[in-house]
Amino acid sequence: MATKTISSCPSCGYPLKIEYAGQTAVCAYCGEGIEVIAQNGVTIPTPLFVGLVAFAFGMLLGPAIIATTSGGQKWLEEQARARVR
Secondary structure, eight states: OOOEEESOOTTTOOOEEESSTTOEEEOTTTOOEEEOOOSOOOOOOHHHHHHHHHHHHHHHHHHHHHHHSHHHHHHHHHHHHHHHO
16 A cells, blocks of 8 residues: 555644554654544445335335225235135
């Protein structure tokens, strides 16, 4: 990985160089201990997130919506009668 210069030491403003996220360093000017934190985190793709939320709501609200409609009630009655036979 290439060396990259980060903005500066948070205490004194001295420029610093890092090689990877998670690296610890000591400022050459003021002696402050610094740990570099990556700015890029893990991202969840939007379609995956929307799909998971929709699936969760469907599992929770789907049966309730079916039971509240007249067509759903008839379908549930038919399903119950078919299982009894």
